[in-house]
Amino acid sequence: MSENPSLRTPSQRIAWTATIVISTLVFIFLIAPILAIMPLSFSSGSYLTYPLPGLSLRWYDDFINSPRWINSLKNSMIIGVASTLLSMVLGTLAALGLAQWKSRLKPLALAFVLSPVVVPGVITAVGLYFFFAPIGLTGSYLGLILAHTALATPFVVITVGATLQSFDTNLARAAASLGASPLQAFRRVILPLILPGLASGALFAFATSFDEVVIVLFMAGPEQRTLPREMFSGIRENISPTITAAAVVLTTVSVILLATLEGLRRRNERLKGGV
Amino acid sequence: MTSASASASTEVPLKRRLKRAERTRQLKALALVVPLLLFLLFTFAGPIAGMLWRAVDDREVRQVLPQTIAALASWDGRDLPDEKAYAALANDILAARASGTIAIAAKRLNYAMNGFRTILTSTARNLKAAPEAGTAKEALGRINPAWRERTTWTTIKDASGPVTGFYLLSALDLTRNADGAIIAAPPDQAIYRDVFARTFLISLSVTLLCLILGFPVAYLLATLPPGKSNLLMIFVLLPFWTSLLVRTCAWIVLLQSKGIVNDGLHWLGIIDEPLRLIYNRFGVCVAMTHVLLPFMILPLYSSMKAISPAYMRAAASLGAPPLTAFLRIYLPQTLPGIGAGSLLVFILALGYYITPALVGGAADQMISYFIALYTTETANWGLASALGAVLLLATILLALVYGRLVQGQHVTGGMKN
Numbered sequence: 001m002s003e004n005p006s007l008r009t010p011s012q013r014i015a016w017t018a019t020i021v022i023s024t025l026v027f028i029f030l031i032a033p034i035l036a037i038m039p040l041s042f043s044s045g046s047y048l049t050y051p052l053p054g055l056s057l058r059w060y061d062d063f064i065n066s067p068r069w070i071n072s073l074k075n076s077m078i079i080g081v082a083s084t085l086l087s088m089v090l091g092t093l094a095a096l097g098l099a100q101w102k103s104r105l106k107p108l109a110l111a112f113v114l115s116p117v118v119v120p121g122v123i124t125a126v127g128l129y130f131f132f133a134p135i136g137l138t139g140s141y142l143g144l145i146l147a148h149t150a151l152a153t154p155f156v157v158i159t160v161g162a163t164l165q166s167f168d169t170n171l172a173r174a175a176a177s178l179g180a181s182p183l184q185a186f187r188r189v190i191l192p193l194i195l196p197g198l199a200s201g202a203l204f205a206f207a208t209s210f211d212e213v214v215i216v217l218f219m220a221g222p223e224q225r226t227l228p229r230e231m232f233s234g235i236r237e238n239i240s241p242t243i244t245a246a247a248v249v250l251t252t253v254s255v256i257l258l259a260t261l262e263g264l265r266r267r268n269e270r271l272k273g274g275v
Numbered sequence: 276m277t278s279a280s281a282s283a284s285t286e287v288p289l290k291r292r293l294k295r296a297e298r299t300r301q302l303k304a305l306a307l308v309v310p311l312l313l314f315l316l317f318t319f320a321g322p323i324a325g326m327l328w329r330a331v332d333d334r335e336v337r338q339v340l341p342q343t344i345a346a347l348a349s350w351d352g353r354d355l356p357d358e359k360a361y362a363a364l365a366n367d368i369l370a371a372r373a374s375g376t377i378a379i380a381a382k383r384l385n386y387a388m389n390g391f392r393t394i395l396t397s398t399a400r401n402l403k404a405a406p407e408a409g410t411a412k413e414a415l416g417r418i419n420p421a422w423r424e425r426t427t428w429t430t431i432k433d434a435s436g437p438v439t440g441f442y443l444l445s446a447l448d449l450t451r452n453a454d455g456a457i458i459a460a461p462p463d464q465a466i467y468r469d470v471f472a473r474t475f476l477i478s479l480s481v482t483l484l485c486l487i488l489g490f491p492v493a494y495l496l497a498t499l500p501p502g503k504s505n506l507l508m509i510f511v512l513l514p515f516w517t518s519l520l521v522r523t524c525a526w527i528v529l530l531q532s533k534g535i536v537n538d539g540l541h542w543l544g545i546i547d548e549p550l551r552l553i554y555n556r557f558g559v560c561v562a563m564t565h566v567l568l569p570f571m572i573l574p575l576y577s578s579m580k581a582i583s584p585a586y587m588r589a590a591a592s593l594g595a596p597p598l599t600a601f602l603r604i605y606l607p608q609t610l611p612g613i614g615a616g617s618l619l620v621f622i623l624a625l626g627y628y629i630t631p632a633l634v635g636g637a638a639d640q641m642i643s644y645f646i647a648l649y650t651t652e653t654a655n656w657g658l659a660s661a662l663g664a665v666l667l668l669a670t671i672l673l674a675l676v677y678g679r680l681v682q683g684q685h686v687t688g689g690m691k692n
Contacts, residue, residue, distance in 0.1 A: 012597045022491040027510040029488070030568060033525035034517055036535060040528065048528050049538050090311040097307025100300065111678065113311060116319050118674045120626020122643040123663045126650050127322030130329060150318040153311060211518045214628055218651065231520040235633050239527060247521040254516040262512075 034251065041244035048239060059245040069246060072230035079141065079226060080209040083148035087205045090149070091156025092198060098157070099164040114154045121214035124151070129218045139221030147215045152205035159204060163197025196264045203257050210253065323667070330660035333439035336431065339380035340367040344435045347428070352453070356428050361411035364422075365402060372399045386655065387441060387450075388430045394421045429453040442661035467645070467662065474641040477559060477631070478624035484564040485571035485620050486613065493575035493612075497582075515569035523633050526562040527553060530634075558634040566630060567623055571616040578612025611680060618677040622670055642666050 040048050044056035063069045094113060098106065116124065128147050129138060137143030171193070175185035191198075213228040220229060227250060234243045287295075337344050342363035350356045371377040377399050384391040398418050406414035415422040422428075433441065433451060444450055444457065448465035452458050459465065492511070496504045514522065529535045530552035537549040552558055582605065590600035628643035635641075642662060649659035 009597060015597070019491045019495050022488075023495040023507075026488045026492050026568075027507070029565065030514045031510050033522065033529055033565065034514060037521075037525045037528050047533070048531075049533060049535055090314055093307045094311035097304045097309075100304035101308060102301065103305075109308060109312065112320070113308075113315065115674075116315070118622060118670060119319075119323070120628075120643060120666060120670060122626060122628050122646050123323060123326065123667050123670075124319065126646055126659060126663055127324075127326040128318070129650060130656065131322035131325050146318045150315055153315075157311075207516065211520075213520060218647075228518060228520045231518075231524060232629070232633070235520070235524055235527060239524065239531075243524060244528070247518075247524055250518040250521050254518060254521075255513070258512060258516045 037244050038248055038251070040241060041248045043241055046241055048241060048244065059241040062242045063245045063249070066242070068225075069227075069230060069242065072225050072227045073249065075141075075224055076210055076226040076228070079144050079148055079224075080206050082141075082145045083152055083209045084202050084205040086145065086149040087153040087156050088198065088202055091153040091201060091205070092160050094153075095157050095160035095164055098161060113157055116151050117154045121212075125215045125218040128215060132219065138219045139224065141224055143219055144216060144224055144226075147219065148209040148212055151212060151215070152208040155204035155208060156201035159201035160194065160197050163194045163200075167193060196268050199264055200261055203261050207254070207257050210250075326660045327664050327667075328660075329656050330442050330664045331438045331440065332657070333383075333434060333436035333441065335383040335436075336380045336434040337436040339371045339376045340364065340431070343367045343431060347432045347435065350428070350432065352425075352429055352432060352455075355412075355423065355425055358409060358412050360428070361415055361422070362406070362408070365406055365411050365415060368395070368399050368402055369405060372402075384430060384434055386445075386658070387434055388426070390421075391427075391430060394419050394427065398422070426453045429455075442657040443664065445658055446661040446665050467642075470640075470642055470645055471665070473639070474625060477556070477563070477639070477641060478621050478627075480560050481563045481567060481624045482571075482617050482621045484560065485568050486617055488564070489568055489571035489575055489616065490613075493572050493579055496572070496576050497579035511569050511572050514565065515573075519566060519629060522566055523562055523630050526558065526565065526634060530558055530561070553634055554636045556635070556639050559631050559639045562630050562634045563624060563627060567620045570619050570623060574616040574619060575609065575612045578609050578615070582608045614680050615677065618673060618680065622673045622677065625670060625673075626666065 037048075039050075039052065041059050042055050042057065043052045044054035044058065045052065098110060098113075101109075103109075124147070128143070132138045132143045132147075137146070167190070171189055172185050175189045176182070180188065211228060213226070213232055216224070216226050216229045217232065220226065227246060231243055231246055231250075234240065234246070340363075343360060346360040346363040347356060350360065368377065371380065377395060381392040381395040384395065398415065401418045402415075412422075433439070433455075441451075445460065445464070446467050448460045448468045449457050450460040450464075496507060496511075498504075499507070527534070531537070532549040532551070534552075536552060537546070540546045541549070552561075586604050586608070587600055590604045591597070595603065625641075626643055627641055628647060631639055631641050632644055632647075643666070646659050646662050646666070649655040649662070
């Protein structure tokens with residue numbers, strides 16, 4: 001309890017202890033459910049409770065050998081990667097433009113660009129369902145990729161925009177004054193400096209698409225079902241341990257994304273600290 | 276000397292050239308943003324505008340019964356319409372039967388008046404041929420006495436389009452009576468105010484739970500030295516990054532009647548019968564709080580991080596007891612963070628669909644559930660869109676307040692961290 005420097009009176013110490021106790025309980029509340037279902041996927045029995053009758057990989061076997069699950073994982077990857085690439089192009093260009101654009105309309109444009117994050121998923125999904133059905137984009141990969149790109153791009157604009165804010169524009173001017181063409185200046189000077197920001201944006205975009213289920217629910221045909229979509233029907237029908245195996249797969253992807261992001265952040269802080 | 280002045284006069288003044296260069300720069304910047312704007316117009320704004328249009332679009336009846344609608348245009352709605360309207364209706368019904376479109380009008384009119392589908396289909400079935408001139412009124416009345424009722428005709432006239440307030444009124448449990456006045460909808464159709472109230476109540480409960488649970492955690496994270504708080508931050512970020520489906524699934528596994536929590540409590544001897552912890556309001560609130568808690572903790576944390584410890588030390592040195600210092604000095608400075616976090620959680624909670632659909636009972640479904648239901652199951656797209664329009668309006672208003680709040684914080688440095 002020596003962490004808090006301003007603990008002078010007993011009542012302060014009690015308040016601090018209470019903060020620690022409550023926070024610990026909240027941390028348990030946040031983490032325990034996620035940790036609790038992981039071991040169940042290694043159970044040899046088919047009941048989702050403890051104690052486990054024994055350990056086995058049969059549910060992972062089930063996951064890998066079921067075309068339904070494996071296909072959904074493949075679909076999640078295809079749609080996730082494609083919408084990440086598309087949102088990176090659109091989002092990075094827009095962030096570069098917004099950083100230089102000075103206009104009274106800029107807050108409005110920014111609000112518009114960020115609005116897909118705020119608008120409830122069902123509204124976007126219903127709108128897309130009506131809009132894409134007549135032009136044959138429901139039940140297609142392209143429709144889902146376009147929709148997920150719309151949802152993911154705001155995160156790219158935010159992360160890349162934040163990186164550009166700390167970017168010294170004099171460096172681009174210096175490059176230009178030394179004879180670099182705009183494209184050269186971008187590739188040789190700007191890009192390496194904003195690369196960590198781009199990587200974070202890509203991670204956010206991928207995570208957004210990878211976790212999205214409402215739009216998939218409305219728009220995907222049986223061919224395009226993603227992993228969260230398959231979990232949704234699985235949970236509705238009956239929760240088999242195969243779903244916990246799928247949950248472990250999804251969580252592993254999340255942890256990898258989070259760890260990469262944290263690594264990027266640390267690297268960035270180190271670089272900043274170095275200057 | 277003369278040559279220098281001559282060249283200066285032919286050159287554009289520097290100021291104007293700079294202005295022009297700046298304008299070109301701005302145009303280039305705009306050109307970078309335009310692709311995204313166009314893309315979002317196609318994949319986001321356009322579809323939503325289309326949905327809003329469907330909330331007021333009312334052309335089905337007009338397309339199926341064009342002559343009737345034309346004949347009713349001059350009808351004052353006080354008595355039954357004249358023979359001309361009856362003849363037009365008979366013609367329209369015959370034509371619609373031939374083209375198979377009668378069900379389109381029947382579906383729309385049935386929304387406005389229960390049983391209208393039967394009136395229309397039975398008339399279509401029994402009307403053998405166009406009635407002779409002057410006998411249409413009598414012939415239709417004989418097939419179905421409903422055609423002798425004024426309300427049958429006002430229903431058609433109300434649905435004559437091309438736009439209507441019918442769906443939007445329905446979404447607010449309102450309707451129009453035969454005289455066009457807005458009245459309360461019949462009780463069996465008046466469910467949406469309840470649903471909106473429920474959506475609001477669940478969102479508010481979840482927001483308060485998040486605030487109560489999130490405040491101490493944010494305070495702890497903001498007060499601890501960075502090394503430790505970064506480590507503990509993982510407890511907040513890992514759930515934040517874990518799939519919504521995984522977390523919802525986890526709560527079902529934990530809380531179901533043969534789940535871990537009930538088993539644990541039984542094993543400890545606390546309960547004999549399993550408690551009903553899920554597929555009810557409790558389960559919905561617990562699971563939604565779990566999902567949304569990070570959205571509360573993160574803004575609270577950044578607003579607390581920005582509060583200099585010097586303020587609290589100053590308060591203490593001026594003789595304020597710790598509680599007073601906390602309430603008068605610390606808490607007011609966290610208010611923007613509390614506001615931003617609460618609004619964010621509330622806005623996100625309002626539109627929730629997946630979690631209540633999976634862990635809620637029938638009485639815990641929020642507005643999004645009904646929007647989805649009317650879109651995919653019953654295909655009452657007008658009502659789905661009208662409910663969506665109300666939800667969207669609420670979201671936009673709250674988002675505008677949120678924008679103001681966050682912007683204000685930016686000025687005071689609250690979001691610097």
